[in-house]
Amino acid sequence: MRAAIRALRAAGVGVGAAGAPLELRPAFDDAAPRVEPVTPLEGDRLAVRVVPGAPEPGIRAFLDGIQRSQVVTHIGAVPLVHGAVAAAVRRREARQLRTWGEARRREALVLPVAALEPTLVGALGAVIPLVDTTAGEPTPPSGHPQDLAARALTAVQRMREAEELALLAAWVAEGDGPLLVDGGISGSPEGARADAVIGVVKSHRTLYAAPAELPLVLGLREGERTTAVTLHSPRRNPVASWYLRLRDPGARSPLFGLVRVEVAPTGDLTARADAVSRWVLAERAPSALPDPRWDVMVYGIRECEEYLTAILPR
Amino acid sequence: MTASVLGRVVATERRPNTPHEFHFWTALDAPVGVGTIVRVESTRPVNGVLPSVYGVVTEGFGYTDLQTPLHDVLGADGVPGSSASAPTERTEIRLYTAAVLRQVPEEPLQPVPIGTVHLATEADVQAALRMDTYVQGSDARGIPVGAYRSGGTDAAVHLDADFLLGPEAAHLAISGVSGLATKTSAVQWLLASIFTHLPARKGKVAAVCFNVKGPDLCFIDRPATRLDPADRALYDALGVPAEPFAQVRYFAPWHARGTHLATLRTHDALADSVTPLTWGLRETLQYAEVLLSREDIDAKADALIDFIKERVVDQRFEDKLLEGAHEVRAFADLERWFRELLQGMEAANQEQWRTHHIATIRKVRNRLGNISTRCKGLVTDDGTVSDLPFGAFEDRAVYVVDVAQLEEDAQDLVFARIISQLREHLEKRALGVEQVVVFVDELNKYAPSDGADTYVRQMLLDIAERGRYLGLVLFGAQQFRSQVHRRVVGNSGTQLFGRMDADELATPGYQTLAPATKARLATLEKGQLMVRHPHFGQPIFVRFPRPAVLTGREGVEQFPPAEVPTLEMAVTKTLRRLDASITVGQVQDILALAGDDEEAILRARNVTLLKRPDNVLAFFSKQLRKRVAPEVVGGRGPAPLRAPATDDEYG
Numbered sequence A: 001m002r003a004a005i006r007a008l009r010a011a012g013v014g015v016g017a018a019g020a021p022l023e024l025r026p027a028f029d030d031a032a033p034r035v036e037p038v039t040p041l042e043g044d045r046l047a048v049r050v051v052p053g054a055p056e057p058g059i060r061a062f063l064d065g066i067q068r069s070q071v072v073t074h075i076g077a078v079p080l081v082h083g084a085v086a087a088a089v090r091r092r093e094a095r096q097l098r099t100w101g102e103a104r105r106r107e108a109l110v111l112p113v114a115a116l117e118p119t120l121v122g123a124l125g126a127v128i129p130l131v132d133t134t135a136g137e138p139t140p141p142s143g144h145p146q147d148l149a150a151r152a153l154t155a156v157q158r159m160r161e162a163e164e165l166a167l168l169a170a171w172v173a174e175g176d177g178p179l180l181v182d183g184g185i186s187g188s189p190e191g192a193r194a195d196a197v198i199g200v201v202k203s204h205r206t207l208y209a210a211p212a213e214l215p216l217v218l219g220l221r222e223g224e225r226t227t228a229v230t231l232h233s234p235r236r237n238p239v240a241s242w243y244l245r246l247r248d249p250g251a252r253s254p255l256f257g258l259v260r261v262e263v264a265p266t267g268d269l270t271a272r273a274d275a276v277s278r279w280v281l282a283e284r285a286p287s288a289l290p291d292p293r294w295d296v297m298v299y300g301i302r303e304c305e306e307y308l309t310a311i312l313p314r
Numbered sequence B: 001m002t003a004s005v006l007g008r009v010v011a012t013e014r015r016p017n018t019p020h021e022f023h024f025w026t027a028l029d030a031p032v033g034v035g036t037i038v039r040v041e042s043t044r045p046v047n048g049v050l051p052s053v054y055g056v057v058t059e060g061f062g063y064t065d066l067q068t069p070l071h072d073v074l075g076a077d078g079v080p081g082s083s084a085s086a087p088t089e090r091t092e093i094r095l096y097t098a099a100v101l102r103q104v105p106e107e108p109l110q111p112v113p114i115g116t117v118h119l120a121t122e123a124d125v126q127a128a129l130r131m132d133t134y135v136q137g138s139d140a141r142g143i144p145v146g147a148y149r150s151g152g153t154d155a156a157v158h159l160d161a162d163f164l165l166g167p168e169a170a171h172l173a174i175s176g177v178s179g180l181a182t183k184t185s186a187v188q189w190l191l192a193s194i195f196t197h198l199p200a201r202k203g204k205v206a207a208v209c210f211n212v213k214g215p216d217l218c219f220i221d222r223p224a225t226r227l228d229p230a231d232r233a234l235y236d237a238l239g240v241p242a243e244p245f246a247q248v249r250y251f252a253p254w255h256a257r258g259t260h261l262a263t264l265r266t267h268d269a270l271a272d273s274v275t276p277l278t279w280g281l282r283e284t285l286q287y288a289e290v291l292l293s294r295e296d297i298d299a300k301a302d303a304l305i306d307f308i309k310e311r312v313v314d315q316r317f318e319d320k321l322l323e324g325a326h327e328v329r330a331f332a333d334l335e336r337w338f339r340e341l342l343q344g345m346e347a348a349n350q351e352q353w354r355t356h357h358i359a360t361i362r363k364v365r366n367r368l369g370n371i372s373t374r375c376k377g378l379v380t381d382d383g384t385v386s387d388l389p390f391g392a393f394e395d396r397a398v399y400v401v402d403v404a405q406l407e408e409d410a411q412d413l414v415f416a417r418i419i420s421q422l423r424e425h426l427e428k429r430a431l432g433v434e435q436v437v438v439f440v441d442e443l444n445k446y447a448p449s450d451g452a453d454t455y456v457r458q459m460l461l462d463i464a465e466r467g468r469y470l471g472l473v474l475f476g477a478q479q480f481r482s483q484v485h486r487r488v489v490g491n492s493g494t495q496l497f498g499r500m501d502a503d504e505l506a507t508p509g510y511q512t513l514a515p516a517t518k519a520r521l522a523t524l525e526k527g528q529l530m531v532r533h534p535h536f537g538q539p540i541f542v543r544f545p546r547p548a549v550l551t552g553r554e555g556v557e558q559f560p561p562a563e564v565p566t567l568e569m570a571v572t573k574t575l576r577r578l579d580a581s582i583t584v585g586q587v588q589d590i591l592a593l594a595g596d597d598e599e600a601i602l603r604a605r606n607v608t609l610l611k612r613p614d615n616v617l618a619f620f621s622k623q624l625r626k627r628v629a630p631e632v633v634g635g636r637g638p639a640p641l642r643a644p645a646t647d648d649e650y651g
Ligand SMILES: Nc1ncnc2c1ncn2[C@@H]1O[C@H](COP(=O)(O)OP(=O)(O)O)[C@@H](O)[C@H]1O
Pocket: B176, B177, B178, B179, B180, B181, B182, B183, B184, B185, B186, B498, B526, B527, B528, B544, B545, B546, B547, B551, B651
């Protein structure tokens, strides 16, 4: 960010107050909740299963990435956004987490190149990497400032995903055990195929179940899982997935303590889903409090996030 | 090669660094603790110089990423054992606070820079404590006080002789819990260190140690029975031979009965080495003030005492009221003088004599007479004087004065006279040595922070304030520093602390210490001390070896005090010091002449001992024959001396 501000000042652009990061503005998180049917992989219809055996540690490492998009200034109606991303694998050795290899960090000034003066773009590009929000987009920007900001946010998201995917691929090639990834793995061709990768999805804007099956999913009790299913997504790689209840919701939201696990759809799925569920259940302690998503977040991911916050370019 | 990095300096707005304090974090297993000396390396030059900062750790903090204990409870479902088996340990931090010992360069004095933190090497310790200015070079004058040890570094810590013995500063105060603080031991060790390391050009030095408790200092010329390899290693590292004091002279007054000396060093194999400490009238009158309380002595009595001191004692004195000429040389003579004077006044029906009222005369007679009974064994009726060798003090010698069995009054008299004599001789540069360390154990008894303003306290205050110019140095030990007069502790250039009592640490004198430093003081091991010294920016923890001398406790086991002797045996033993061939039979024969006049016999013995004649027996029996009739002095019965306590813990 300091680099971006310096670059703008050098280019003679006044820099205004920074304001809240785009990620925290509610207007940008507006995807509607929905339900999407799935195909059973384990048995012929969705069922509930108690995870057999006691939780046991089996995860070797944790992967997460973070991002921050900050509007630095406006030129006319065009927001200039500073994007910073970082991702890391935190590998566990003797109950301590350490960064595996190197953490990945990137920062850039995110802007619609076509909407700005080429001389300014050139001057900025000389001091800080630029990411063009208009490049390769099917629809041209509407010119609505919020549309432009939303596009910037998407671009930063992509930056983060790219770093995460690179680390995921590296772990698949060189890692030494099961890796727990924050979020899904179907976006990664390597991750979706590798036995060593486990995705844990914490948010459920889309619930993968037929409407009739929803009560099964939402009625899971602590230590229970659904049978595995496969998700349909044209742009994604096929994975096996199931819901797992980490903590008893009691009278809280039916989504409390509910995660969706993703693994490569190979081998004896029942045995594998049971084993992976035991591993994930073992990661409930220590708790991820005070993170508001502590009911579904494992400590390794929180720790990774804290680490990334400390090293995020600013 | 730069030493490996121990930690990193951190500063936040809430907890900023200052010129005198900084914070750093380390790995969880870093060999650092309260008292560890560290060096900060910065990469940012100031005025073209890379600053180095030395600090000593005063406080430590440890915490995890947990914001409240409740989160841990929730995460563990209320079952304490379950989070112990969690697959990951919470991120934990060790954060330390260090107080700045020294910044190089010293100007400009800035907040401690952000940088890497390293364990101090031996050279760093020297620089941090500014020892580089007095340990090496042509004016080297370092006195090892102990070894600093932390994180694998082992460094000798030296005191500056100019600040320990004068003239820049002087005196030493050591405080701590009895039996655990190793106060007496530390002083013995430090004396050995001074004797070894004080450079010859600083002149001769001796020590006068008052043994105030049990046998504490009665065997310091005998080797220790127990020195661990660790002790020996410390002696080697600090360059002090692990040997007992080569030159020790012991002094003790007689027991009230007079047959034997009032000390625990009376074993037959050692008895010869104790010299009787006895004073006569002149020596005592000089310090009459010590023994006479203010209420006793008003201006009129003072005037009479002065008159006696100046006009009566040690000279021929005639007066028409007296039967004949008097030569008052001893308490007995003085008593005779008083008696004749009062009889004369009564006979002449006279209320007044040379401006002195008869009541004053009676009172002074009574009080002075009392002295020789209250201090029996120390103050003699007959004027026999046996004293420390003022004027002939020897270099590196220790003079132990055993007052452990004396009454408080008599102890005060001993302090007052010996210290005044030392002072007078030092003033005239006529003591025999240029510097004397006076060690007073249990100083709180003699210079208490509250209580009456006694002569002894006045005198100790005076030494504390002026002694450094004279070479008169006070080493005081006390359990509670807060109970010693603040002008005495305040004037101590060097302060040592052993294991401390928690209540004492809560008193205002320790406010400047960080809680962790206090906690460390409250749990110090034997042989560890915290040192404050003018050159050290902060208190430093050191370790010192056991004294290489026989402890009092072991001394009385190896050399149990002799049985209280019969009169014959007592005399025989004493005379044998002059002539080893003397037998009990010979002495019995001579004593038969004297009947049961015990005082006369002892007096004859004392004179013989003092005169050291060639023919001991002949001289002794001649003394006995020409004896004068004994006088009973004063109105009251003799106050017995404190008997040697057999159940004394000697702690
Ligand atoms: N350097 C040392 N290391 C270990 N123990 C010691 C050391 N010096 C003395 N001691 C032991 O500590 C005990 C108390 O010592 P002392 O000097 O009498 O304490 P204080 O004078 O404070 O009462 C003694 O038993 C002594 O043997």
